[in-house]
Amino acid sequence: MRLAETKKNFRVAVMASRRPDSFDGLGYRGRDNPLYGPSYPVRSAGAPAELQHHHWVTTPPDIPGSRNLHPGDRTPQYDRPLGEPGGSGAGWDAPQPSVPPGEQLSRFAGFGIGLVSLFTENVLAHPCIVFRRQCQVNYHARCHHLSPFSTVPVMYSITKAQGVKSLWKGMGSTFIVHGITLGSEGIISEFTPLPRELPHRWSWKQLTGHLLLKGLTAVVALPFYCASLIETVQSDIVRDESSSGLLDCIREGLARLLGVGAPHSRRLLPLSCLLLPAALHAVLRYTVSSSVQRVVLWFHQRSRKPRADPSNPLDAYFPELVAAWLGALVADVVVFPLETALHRLSLQGTRTIIDATDGPVAAGTSGSPLVLPVNTQYDGFSDCLHAIRRKEGGAGFYRGFGALLAQYALHGALLAAARTLLRLLLLDGKSS
Numbered sequence: 001m002r003l004a005e006t007k008k009n010f011r012v013a014v015m016a017s018r019r020p021d022s023f024d025g026l027g028y029r030g031r032d033n034p035l036y037g038p039s040y041p042v043r044s045a046g047a048p049a050e051l052q053h054h055h056w057v058t059t060p061p062d063i064p065g066s067r068n069l070h071p072g073d074r075t076p077q078y079d080r081p082l083g084e085p086g087g088s089g090a091g092w093d094a095p096q097p098s099v100p101p102g103e104q105l106s107r108f109a110g111f112g113i114g115l116v117s118l119f120t121e122n123v124l125a126h127p128c129i130v131f132r133r134q135c136q137v138n139y140h141a142r143c144h145h146l147s148p149f150s151t152v153p154v155m156y157s158i159t160k161a162q163g164v165k166s167l168w169k170g171m172g173s174t175f176i177v178h179g180i181t182l183g184s185e186g187i188i189s190e191f192t193p194l195p196r197e198l199p200h201r202w203s204w205k206q207l208t209g210h211l212l213l214k215g216l217t218a219v220v221a222l223p224f225y226c227a228s229l230i231e232t233v234q235s236d237i238v239r240d241e242s243s244s245g246l247l248d249c250i251r252e253g254l255a256r257l258l259g260v261g262a263p264h265s266r267r268l269l270p271l272s273c274l275l276l277p278a279a280l281h282a283v284l285r286y287t288v289s290s291s292v293q294r295v296v297l298w299f300h301q302r303s304r305k306p307r308a309d310p311s312n313p314l315d316a317y318f319p320e321l322v323a324a325w326l327g328a329l330v331a332d333v334v335v336f337p338l339e340t341a342l343h344r345l346s347l348q349g350t351r352t353i354i355d356a357t358d359g360p361v362a363a364g365t366s367g368s369p370l371v372l373p374v375n376t377q378y379d380g381f382s383d384c385l386h387a388i389r390r391k392e393g394g395a396g397f398y399r400g401f402g403a404l405l406a407q408y409a410l411h412g413a414l415l416a417a418a419r420t421l422l423r424l425l426l427l428d429g430k431s432s
Helices: 002-018 049-054 101-124 126-137 148-162 164-168 171-191 204-220 222-233 248-258 275-303 318-334 336-347 359-363 381-391 394-398 401-431
Strands: 353-355 371-373
Touching (some): 101 126, 101 171, 101 318, 126 164, 126 171, 126 336, 126 401, 148 401, 171 204, 171 222, 204 222, 204 275, 222 248, 222 275, 275 318, 336 394
Antiparallel strands (some): 353 371
């Protein structure tokens, strides 16, 4: 016992002899000794050796809310209000300034504009997509519908005979195809060196890999795209609503890929014959759309006023939306002939029955719309192109082009309406 007590007293004496005179336990901050004042350097591995040996006593910073206090002391955050000089808010958790109402309006406006654009592109414009695809595969039709004014009466007659939902058929499958495309693109980019996004300064190798990724993504989604195309163009008169479901696109796509399921005609082309047109269509459309979008944004940057407010939604969001809209329009116009051939090859041999698209003739004599089977006999992609040009002429590649113009006219009109409404809201906000 005496030996242990002697060792304990010796350790206390040694520690006391090495402590500074102003050391007072856990509350020590070196306030009375100028050596440990605010100018005392932080102890680190790169500090001089004499400082590290001489000033061996260091303490943690004054952490707000720390409980290393003497009995009766309070946490510093209760001594001074937050945000005051020297209080706990200085340098640690100073409250962030509140978002001004103008910035909140800008964020809300940007979200609303993007939502309107997506809703118009994927929901409101779907009837135009349905009618355009029906015109592309209907090689029997006498009317090519090159103008948007000829498409409205036919769409109205189909809606009157089959109901409003007949023009929104296959919309769920298009969302599934978009999801499969995005998912496969992400998975392929994760397990391969193919870049999903191009940097600001790209090389030709990166560009080639990026376009190759787009082509591979289109190839992966091709079976499901064919199944979605059938759901989009097939007439509701012959559709069995009791056996149709939301996941039919996935089931039919897997059946087309594996070669199982309902028997098809002998004219059904294997997927290997569709790989080249599908990949070429996807890569070409993406290239044209991205190029036009970059050119439009470049011209906008060159012609922008120097006093343009970047926080203004009209200057921050609309240029990109307009560039994306114009890029998609130009790309769809360029690849329209290729898309016509791809859709005809995808439907060949599937025993699909579509609505007639010849205007008043589609109403028939008995008041019910006529339907037509798709009975093409192409041997491949090149044979399809030559056959369309030989039998239908150059206009045969642009069947349903008026529906495409109506689709983008509707999209552009809603963007213009959203811009006008946003300008009025901003003027009201500034006046108030």
